[in-house]
Amino acid sequence: MTTQSHDATSTATPLLALRGAVKTFGPVVALADGTIELRAGEIHALVGENGAGKSTLVKILAGLYHPDGGEFTIDGRPVSFRNVGDSKAAGISIIYQEPTLFPDLTVAENIFIGRQPRGRTGLISRGAMRSQAAELFARLGVPIDPDRIAEGLSIADQQIIEIAKAISLDAQVLVMDEPTAALSGIEVDRLFAVARSLRDRGAAILFISHRFDEVFALSDRITVMRDGRYISTQDTADATVDGVVRQMVGRDIAQLFPKENAEIGDVVLEVEHLTRAGVFTDVSLTVRAGEIVGLAGLVGAGRTEVARAVFGIDSYDSGAVELGGVRLAGGDPQKAIEAGIGFVPEDRRKQGLVMDLSVARNAMLAMREKLARFGIIDGRTERARAAEWSRRLQVKTGSLEYAVSTLSGGNQQKVVLAKWLAMEPRLLIVDEPTRGIDVGTKSEVHRLLSDLAGRGIAVLMISSELPEVLGMADRIVVMSEGRVTATIDRVDATPEGVMHAATASHATAPTVSSQEGAA
């Protein structure tokens, strides 16, 4: 671990310094040691895996979260933000990944809301507002009409408007949270040109990105975070991609999540050259009976989208999905269920469960037609089956009649699993199965998945947590920017290898292993 000393590099007082910030939500520690130091006139990159605590740190800077501990100084003076207004007043502007403009207001008003220029009457002067906005856009070199409403603007234009707002606020610190995730190449260039010119005028820019090529092209220094903790800060000139990746993933994963060996059977799912324009391209993968295939990649790599297309929620443009050798018609989840696919979505509260219904009703939701006689569900059978599955999955609930919203996250996830397992699927797709679940229940969910694979069910597991993927998967398919960049066998898998593939642009996609599964 190469934690470089602060003394070697920081001669002057930093413009903004956060040291040892802590933020907890009940038992969950979102940020254990949030440390960042920004100097005037630098672009500072912040990198880390999903869940490393970057967004929590940003929200502290934004005044949205109040840290439970640590020190926070601006220009050497301690500060404590009570709200967003305090953060703004201190000269901090945040550009979120998804800009937050008001769709019904004009572009000019979006820039100046709350501090519109006023005329002699004390009323807002629309003329002054318009010309000031036009001036900002001229400075940024973008042709956006200040009078149009914000609705329907591209993400790139929305970000430019956020930057224009930051400039008009005379922001000293500009935080950009994954600004390039939704941008095309030209738009990225334009954004970077703007960022550099702001830096040259003396602003400090905190740039959060998953794309290493951008991090290394743009930043002056890089700070790495992992598991809610500060790891290191180094000059970009001295840093290497390998070194940064090692720091991002470096953790002992040996004792976590072992999957038990299961007999690998025939191919259950075969996805061939699946393409949906602009979302994912040429995705091929196979999952065999008894096998857990991990679908790894960064948020936004297109993993969930592929899973949704396989399940038929979204359509695809070309390619094919075969289940047990039979081609599946796309775009019809009902058909997918009948063919034997179960889908445990990422957001179980919104997509996996009906929160106000009882545990029993939720658990039997997918098979209500099988339970029904003449269109009416037999309540007694429903409860009996639900009780059986709850027992098998060890769902902890006072009564099966309680609303599922009263359960803990882990137990809710078990109810979702029960819902699909009751259908006796051949393939189970699980999307981020342990997100937001405490560590204890997490391992229970893992044991459960391992157990299912042992019974011959093919499991496709999407996960952003490297340890989970490395521990659970027999094979890892890595996606980046909508393409498969690597397929790695369990024995060859290393955190560095997966992270490299996950951050690869398709031009430099490494091929670590054969595309075929284990024989």
Added chain:
Amino acid sequence: MSSTVRDTSTSAPVRRRPWSSLARFRELPVAIALVALVLFTYIQNPLFLSPQGTKDLLLNATIIIILAVGQTLVIITRNIDLSVGSILGLVAFGTGTLFADVPGIPIPVVFLIGLAFGGALGAVNGLLVTVAKVPALVITLGTLYIYRGLNNAWAGGKQYFAGDRPAEFGSLAVDTFLGFPIITLIAVLVVVVVAIYLAGARSGRDLYAIGSDPAAARLFGIPVGRRVFLAFLCNGVLAGLAGVLYAARFNSVGATTGTGMELDIVAAAVVGGVAIFGGSGSVVGAALGALLLTTITSALTALRVDKFWQQAIVGVLILAAIIVDRLAALRTARRLRLSEARDD
């Protein structure tokens, strides 16, 4: 990535597009409908626009206009206040009670008490909505019944009649200035003041921002709770004003005064182009909507259309207003896409 920012600054044309000024007139369709309706009815029945006929039209619209203006403030913030009919009823009955129990009370004092009373009732709504964080639809449905219940308990079977009130008070709804009834001029004043506030004050613009995207408004540091509370408070004050004027305009006030009015008010705002999900619309539009709805009722009477058809026609109008609005929004969206394509 060699281009610097300043290099391109000369090539940033800020085009003024003709539609952008037109798009702002969301009130246009309802204004056209109003003119067409009045002209058509006038041709069929010239008495419709006689001095007395015009005065009646304006008088009928006055109270609805004031209430629609207040409602617009609330709807713009993506809320709604269904209790306005009950607030009006309480204040109107209170006004009658004041004149009866306090002989010789100055009329301005009655107005002030009425405004404060309405404001207090509106503030209760505002507090419940912002503190309890329950949808305004539910909260104000509750206060609709609570306020009406209070009115029933207070009034019982009692009614106050115009004869109980001083003649100068009643003459507010009879006397005219430049041909306009005094109370109508009060309504016009309300429209102008609120319109200027919404267009020209920073806190007024905040209301649109809140309705447009409440989460973003919080992220921006806009004091969402305080602004929404203020909108409910103002709506209460305006409902109070409408209540006092109701007592001036109509003969009797009692336990049931103002019952069922809330839906007419919301209908007026929606017909006037105020988006029911907040973020856009104007009080001028809402006032025109109120005028259109009351004029239709009068026009259908003048045209001797069966009374039973009148409500159905109002319903058709509401749907028409929404369809016109959707079409206009779609057209704007298409044009925006086209202009986007030109920019690239």
